Amino acid sequence: MDKNQTGIQFMKDGKWEEAAKAFMDAIEEAPADPVAYINFGNVLTAVGDSERALNFYNKAISLDENASAAYYSKGTLYYEQQNFQEAKNMFEIALKKGLASGDSYFMLGMCLVQLGNNRLALPYLQRAAEVLEGDAEASFQYGLCLAREGFIDEAIESLEKAAKFDPKNPDALYNLGVAYGFKEEGEKALELFNRTLEIQPGHLLAIQGKKLIEGQEL
Known part of the structure; x- marks a missing residue:
């Protein structure tokens, strides 16, 4: 198991100091690899050091402008700060750079909801619910968005899925x-x-x- 994988396991276990050390070791071993910078930024985000986290995400992007995970992580940080416009921009870039995951669609959709653009959010939340099949929150948020736009029958279908999943x-x-x-x-x-x-x-x-x-x- 390499240093990045070790650090990720430490993060899952809530061992932030051990995770940080593993990622710093990974950076020292491969200073031109953006992955460890992104991972270290994620540790900093988790412990509330947002400013330093952004520096590490930006470093990863300077090493590889197509590091889609760095844009996604920046988007998540901005979303937590309720800077929804910047978060939206980051998730859009992450998708354009190839991170077409259910989470990317979901977070972009949620940014648009927070910005009051429910109609624009619908296709992203729909895609998220499709990709994240079985995810109660994805179905729930898609159902809410449908309801806000007056698509009641479709909202019921999605909310029933959410209630089934959770x-x-x-x-x-x-x-x-x-x-x-x-x-x-x-x-x-x-x-x-x-x-x-x-x-x-x-x-x-x-x-x-x-x-x-x-x-x-x-």
């Missing part, structure tokens, strides 16, 4: 209930609000939704 996710169940409420299927909506409250009894929106449906049935 049956204990109260927000997926609640939003599925809201979608059925829009279709005036009160009984189904009430069932979903009740399931939401079984998982999270203090879910205020589900409580309000339940009261609204029950009031309509009186």
